[in-house]
Amino acid sequence: MDQPGNHILLRGNRPAATAAGRAAASDAAKALAWGDIVSGMSQVSLAREYAEKLDADDPLAGFRDRFTLDDPSLVYLNGNSLGPLPRATLRRLEEVIRQEWGTALARSWDHWVDLPARAGDAVGRLTGAAPGQVLVADNTTVNLYKLACAALDARPGRRVIVTDQDNFPSDRYVLEGIAAQRGAELRMLSTDIDQGLDPGAVRAAVDEDTALVSLSHVAYRSGALADMAAITEIVHQAGALMLWDLCHSVGAVPVELDRCDVDLAVGCTYKYLNAGPGAPAFLYVSARLREVLRQPIWGWFSQHDQFAMGPRYDPAAGVAKFMTGTPSIPGTAAVEEGARLLLEAGPDAMRTKSQQLTSYLIELGDAWLEPLGCALATPRDGSRRGGHVTYRHPRAERLVELLAEANIVTDYRTPDRLRFGLPPLTTRYTDVWAAVAATRAIIETEHCESHD
Numbered sequence: 031m032d033q034p035g036n037h038i039l040l041r042g043n044r045p046a047a048t049a050a051g052r053a054a055a056s057d058a059a060k061a062l063a064w065g066d067i068v069s070g071m072s073q074v075s076l077a078r079e080y081a082e083k084l085d086a087d088d089p090l091a092g093f094r095d096r097f098t099l100d101d102p103s104l105v106y107l108n109g110n111s112l113g114p115l116p117r118a119t120l121r122r123l124e125e126v127i128r129q130e131w132g133t134a135l136a137r138s139w140d141h142w143v144d145l146p147a148r149a150g151d152a153v154g155r156l157t158g159a160a161p162g163q164v165l166v167a168d169n170t171t172v173n174l175y176k177l178a179c180a181a182l183d184a185r186p187g188r189r190v191i192v193t194d195q196d197n198f199p200s201d202r203y204v205l206e207g208i209a210a211q212r213g214a215e216l217r218m219l220s221t222d223i224d225q226g227l228d229p230g231a232v233r234a235a236v237d238e239d240t241a242l243v244s245l246s247h248v249a250y251r252s253g254a255l256a257d258m259a260a261i262t263e264i265v266h267q268a269g270a271l272m273l274w275d276l277c278h279s280v281g282a283v284p285v286e287l288d289r290c291d292v293d294l295a296v297g298c299t300y301k302y303l304n305a306g307p308g309a310p311a312f313l314y315v316s317a318r319l320r321e322v323l324r325q326p327i328w329g330w331f332s333q334h335d336q337f338a339m340g341p342r343y344d345p346a347a348g349v350a351k352f353m354t355g356t357p358s359i360p361g362t363a364a365v366e367e368g369a370r371l372l373l374e375a376g377p378d379a380m381r382t383k384s385q386q387l388t389s390y391l392i393e394l395g396d397a398w399l400e401p402l403g404c405a406l407a408t409p410r411d412g413s414r415r416g417g418h419v420t421y422r423h424p425r426a427e428r429l430v431e432l433l434a435e436a437n438i439v440t441d442y443r444t445p446d447r448l449r450f451g452l453p454p455l456t457t458r459y460t461d462v463w464a465a466v467a468a469t470r471a472i473i474e475t476e477h478c479e480s481h482d
């Protein structure tokens with residue numbers, strides 16, 4: 031079996047560029063001997079062999095080979111930023127480009143025209159949405175704009191939009207822009223950026239003047255998971271509509287849009303859905319609202335009889351009315367393939383592994399990172415976090431650079447956060463072990479260097 035940690039920390043094929051990188055390598059020998067037991071939710075051995083055993087017992091382990099992750103020394107813990115390429119997607123894109131575009135040309139529109147709704151239904155199966163409520167289109171930002179405007183129009187007389195200070199920038203900016211255009215008030219919840227949203231704070235922020243509440247289900251920085259059912263109910267009690275951002279949720283945590291009585295949702299597809307850079311996003315409009323809402327961008331792809339080229343706009347029935355212009359066909363096909371792969375693995379199995387991966391990382395972090403000045407910036411309770419784990423460290427940005435030199439790809443988030451993304455289909459327990467061991471070695475060396 032491939033041993034990523036050994037490759038990374040002891041590799042001889044690519045010399046570490048810095049003293050910290052060299053130290054990461056030399057510390058591997060020590061790390062391999064660490065057989066300590068730490069206590070936590072379960073007994074976890076710090077030895078690498080323990081991670082190997084977890085990999086050997088992992089029922090989802092075979093899915094990693096379904097991706098073009100061909101560099102054996104790479105530890106890729108950034109799939110929550112850009113997911114890797116599934117082999118099935120490569121084949122599908124080749125077919126879309128060579129056959130459907132290259133040979134059949136415009137005749138392919140016969141079946142391309144339904145693709146956004148078909149891919150949407152596949153994403154709907156992943157998010158607990160019955161068919162006909164999810165559409166793949168545009169990007170998350172544009173979908174947020176369309177749905178937020180539609181929601182405000184559906185609540186005339188109410189002029190407050192609620193979001194939180196730690197929501198993703200694009201979400202806050204779009205809502206700020208809509209509020210400015212319409213003379214509405216944007217009410218900002220102040221959220222603990224490590225522990226996430228408190229339903230009580232949402233309850234305190236909404237009133238009879240609230241039209242829309244727009245929040246992220248899994249926080250992009252901390253990974254904190256919001257209580258979708260409880261918050262949606264609070265918002266409904268105030269008579270407002272609820273719009274969830276699922277960018278960090280789909281493929282990481284089970285989502286039950288219909289069961290939680292959600293009104294509206296958006297999400298991207300290039301993270302855990304593995305549809306590739308710039309792949310279109312999705313939107314969900316509950317069947318309760320689908321015929322009532324009117325979206326603000328009146329494009330020809332949402333026109334009732336598109337090819338009649340009529341003089342006036344007459345919106346299509348169903349979720350198709352939330353289309354704008356020509357969709358990206360390769361991108362949408364990649365979303366359909368990505369969703370198929372996740373459906374095959376199953377949201378529950380993915381959640382089980384995801385929780386085990388994040389718990390394992392936190393156990394290793396307790397033993398190796400917290401004593402060195404890292405602080406967990408993600409909820410400790412596994413039921414309150416999504417698929418990534420974040421640590422606070424004053425030199426987080428530099429740590430991410432040094433890890434990258436050791437072929438361990440993680441992510442930095444302002445102001446001082448080191449983010450480990452652990453998508454369950456592609457992350458090995460040995461990857462987690464290698465990343466935490468290397469982080470520890472780098473911090474120790476950096477500390478020594480600062481005292482030279």
Ligand SMILES: Cc1ncc(COP(=O)(O)O)c(C=O)c1O
Nearest residue numbers: 169170171198200250275277298
């Ligand atoms: C939580 C969240 N919301 C919104 C976005 C913006 O998505 P897009 O670039 O598709 O508009 C991102 C992008 O990473 C995100 O993480």
